[in-house]
Amino acid sequence: MELEIYDDSDRNIWDDEKYDRFDRSMADLKRFLTKWIIETCKLDACMHLFLVELNDIRRSAKGHPKLLDFTEFEDNHRMRLHRASVKLEDDINCLIPGFWDSKTECNILDQEKMREKLQQRWTQLNGSTSLTSLLNAAVSKYRRQTEDTRQHSEPPKLCQVAFEKACHQLKGSVSGEKASATFACGGTISIGDKPSPAIHRVSPPVRIAWTAKDDSEERKIVLSLSDSPSAGVDKLLQLVSDCEAASFGMGEQDIIDPKYRKAGKLDPHRFLSSLYPADFRVLDDMEQFLLPNFNSEVENKLPFRRLSTELYKLNIYSGPDGVFRKHVDTPRSDSQIGSLVVCLPSVFKGGKLIVRHNNTITEFDWSSHSSSEIQWAAFYSDCEHEISKVTEGNRIILTYNLYVANSGCGSLPRNVNVDPRTLPLYRSLKDAIAEPGFMKDVISYTLNIPRP
Numbered sequence: 001m002e003l004e005i006y007d008d009s010d011r012n013i014w015d016d017e018k019y020d021r022f023d024r025s026m027a028d029l030k031r032f033l034t035k036w037i038i039e040t041c042k043l044d045a046c047m048h049l050f051l052v053e054l055n056d057i058r059r060s061a062k063g064h065p066k067l068l069d070f071t072e073f074e075d076n077h078r079m080r081l082h083r084a085s086v087k088l089e090d091d092i093n094c095l096i097p098g099f100w101d102s103k104t105e106c107n108i109l110d111q112e113k114m115r116e117k118l119q120q121r122w123t124q125l126n127g128s129t130s131l132t133s134l135l136n137a138a139v140s141k142y143r144r145q146t147e148d149t150r151q152h153s154e155p156p157k158l159c160q161v162a163f164e165k166a167c168h169q170l171k172g173s174v175s176g177e178k179a180s181a182t183f184a185c186g187g188t189i190s191i192g193d194k195p196s197p198a199i200h201r202v203s204p205p206v207r208i209a210w211t212a213k214d215d216s217e218e219r220k221i222v223l224s225l226s227d228s229p230s231a232g233v234d235k236l237l238q239l240v241s242d243c244e245a246a247s248f249g250m251g252e253q254d255i256i257d258p259k260y261r262k263a264g265k266l267d268p269h270r271f272l273s274s275l276y277p278a279d280f281r282v283l284d285d286m287e288q289f290l291l292p293n294f295n296s297e298v299e300n301k302l303p304f305r306r307l308s309t310e311l312y313k314l315n316i317y318s319g320p321d322g323v324f325r326k327h328v329d330t331p332r333s334d335s336q337i338g339s340l341v342v343c344l345p346s347v348f349k350g351g352k353l354i355v356r357h358n359n360t361i362t363e364f365d366w367s368s369h370s371s372s373e374i375q376w377a378a379f380y381s382d383c384e385h386e387i388s389k390v391t392e393g394n395r396i397i398l399t400y401n402l403y404v405a406n407s408g409c410g411s412l413p414r415n416v417n418v419d420p421r422t423l424p425l426y427r428s429l430k431d432a433i434a435e436p437g438f439m440k441d442v443i444s445y446t447l448n449i450p451r452p
């Protein structure tokens with residue numbers, strides 16, 4: 001992707017009319033960066049999957065060849081490699097249409113640019129070894145300490161075996177290509193009846209207001225700790241019955257099939273919620289775990305990529321058979337990278353959220369704390385997930401679309417939603433302009449006119 005920016009540094013960029021006549025503006029630059037950032041994320045994700053598979057093939061190949069050296073591969077390895085490279089190509093075509101011109105290029109792995117990118121990503125994935133060496137040191141120290149015992153009493157003690165096994169497992173999870181493959185994360189927000197600063201991550205009871213199906217009335221409920229009377233059983237029943245049946249997307253169609261998804265829904269124009277996950281630093285947590293690394297240490301430190309959320313639905317899965325079988329969410333735009341689900345306080349049993357990626361499963365079982373905490377999970381759009389049967393109660397969920405965006409660091413973007421009059425600089429400038437002689441000095445300086 002190449003961007004040509006005209007050198008318009010001598011123009012007055014605050015003068016909209018003039019500025020809009022140029023082909024490339026700050027807005028173009030912002031769009032370009034956002035597109036580039038999103039494409040980099042998507043490419044990283046595609047290469048990541050490929051590298052995991054390639055490393056598996058290498059491990060089973062003779063002589064443990066170097067990453068992109070396929071000379072020693074036997075037929076079965078070649079077949080697997082071929083399948084993986086076709087998948088890589090398909091993934092890239094699907095996520096970044098137009099990035100790869102599959103008609104003119106023969107094989108994606110023959111392309112020097114692609115090989116370089118794969119090599120870079122590989123180096124990056126294997127870069128951090130400090131925790132691994134710590135674990136290695138722990139194992140050898142433990143071995144040395146127990147060597148004598150081992151020599152004298154033949155079978156190793158159960159705790160020794162368990163310790164080493166745990167260290168090896170941990171080492172596997174913190175190093176190598178699977179380490180940065182975090183595809184889901186989650187957390188909790190406590191609920192307190194007393195007001196508390198949001199920084200403490202204690203939310204007041206959540207208030208939901210919604211409109212009746214025929215729009216005739218506005219209704220409200222406070223979702224509080226279950227044993228408090230304000231939990232309002234009647235209101236809860238009302239909320240459930242005011243929901244419409246939730247659909248799911250299949251191709252271009254929205255389908256309602258209670259065997260596949262049995263849940264109620266309210267579209268966002270029908271309800272308001274008092275809970276804003278960003279107030280409880282949920283966005284910061286998700287950014288930390290879900291935004292993939294850039295390509296180098298230096299770039300990783302750039303405050304470029306941010307997440308934003310868009311409230312999408314309120315869903316209720318009710319016992320005895322609320323359910324949502326295996327599916328992948330339909331992304332609502334090119335910049336959507338995932339979903340955030342927030343489980344509001346309400347008693348229920350069952351209803352586990354199970355998220356899968358690359359043969360790894362993460363489960364979010366919220367039933368035991370369903371009445372006392374707000375619980376949340378976020379995961380990438382391409383993760384298959386399901387909700388197991390809700391056997392009792394009501395599992396009330398807010399879903400949000402997660403978008404990646406650039407934070408507009410560096411210079412202030414145009415049309416920023418901040419009133420310049422609120423900035424300290426505005427007041428100093430205003431005061432300075434009021435000084436007799438200031439404007440004369442500035443004008444003669446900027447226009448290079450000799451002062452009288």
Ligand SMILES: O=C(O)CCC(=O)C(=O)O
Nearest residue numbers: 329341353385387397399
């Ligand atoms: O409720 C959940 O845990 C997940 C919801 C979900 O998968 C969806 O709405 O697409």
Ligand SMILES: [Fe+2]
Nearest residue numbers: 327328329385
């Ligand atoms: Fe989903």
